[in-house]
Amino acid sequence: MLSSQRVRLANLSPKISSLGAAGARLKHTLPDLPYDYNALEPVISNEIMQIHHQKHHQTYVDNLNATEEKLAAAVAENNLSQVIALQPALKFNGGGHINHSIFWEILSPNGGGTPTGDLLELIKKDFGSFDNMKEELTQASVGIQGSGWGWLGYSKNGRLKIVTCANQDPLQPTTGYFPLFGIDVWEHAYYLQYKNVRPDYVKAIFQVANWEKVGERLANAR
Structure with a gap:
C-alpha cells in the first residue's frame, strides 16, 4: 500500500x-473595487x-x-x-x-443598457436576441438550488452558452467555458436588500451590467 x-x-x-x-511564493490579495461601495445603489x-x-x-x-x-x-x-x-x-x-x-x-454604476459590437452580434447569433439571453440567464440563475452562480460563458468552438455552477465552483476549470458575465446568487449577495426574493435581485442586476467590460472579456477569450 x-x-x-x-x-x-x-x-x-x-x-x-x-x-x-x-x-509558497505568492500571496493572493483582495482586489480594489473599480467604484465606491455606494456606486451601484439602488440596485445593490x-x-x-x-x-x-x-x-x-x-x-x-x-x-x-x-x-x-x-x-x-x-x-x-x-x-x-x-x-x-x-x-x-x-x-x-x-x-x-x-x-x-x-x-x-463586470458591474458598473454606468452599466445597463444593451451590449454592442461583436458581443451583441454573437448573442443574437446564439440566442436570437439580447432579451432572449437575459431571460435564459435570469431563469437559470433564479433556478439554482441553494448557492451558486449563473454565467454567460464562451466555449472554444466560438459559441455562447448559459451555464450554472454550484457553490463557488469556478466556471472555466469546471465546465471549460470562459466566464464572460456572471450573477452571484449566494444569499450574502442580495438578502439584506431583497430578502428571499431572488428573482428581483437577478432582474435588477442587469441595470448595472458592464457590457463594455464583458465585451473586452470576449475579445480576450477569442
Whole structure:
C-alpha cells in the first residue's frame, strides 16, 4: 500500500511541486473595487457591497492563502493524502476568489443598457436576441438550488452558452467555458436588500451590467 502511494506521489510530484512552490511564493490579495461601495445603489446597497467585498471576498482570499501554505507543506513532506485532502478547500476558496474578482469588474454604476459590437452580434447569433439571453440567464440563475452562480460563458468552438455552477465552483476549470458575465446568487449577495426574493435581485442586476467590460472579456477569450 505504501509502495503504491509512493509511486502515485512520484507521478504527481512535478505538478504538485510547482503548485506548492507557487503557493509558497505568492500571496493572493483582495482586489480594489473599480467604484465606491455606494456606486451601484439602488440596485445593490452600500451595506451589501461593503460586507460582500470586505468580509466574504476577503475570507476567500485569507482561506486560499492558508490552504496554499498547507499544500506547500504537504508537498514538501511528500504527504499525498494531505495534498488530496486539501483539494476541496483549494477549489472552494480559489473559486470564490476568481468568481468575485470577475464579478466586481463586470458591474458598473454606468452599466445597463444593451451590449454592442461583436458581443451583441454573437448573442443574437446564439440566442436570437439580447432579451432572449437575459431571460435564459435570469431563469437559470433564479433556478439554482441553494448557492451558486449563473454565467454567460464562451466555449472554444466560438459559441455562447448559459451555464450554472454550484457553490463557488469556478466556471472555466469546471465546465471549460470562459466566464464572460456572471450573477452571484449566494444569499450574502442580495438578502439584506431583497430578502428571499431572488428573482428581483437577478432582474435588477442587469441595470448595472458592464457590457463594455464583458465585451473586452470576449475579445480576450477569442
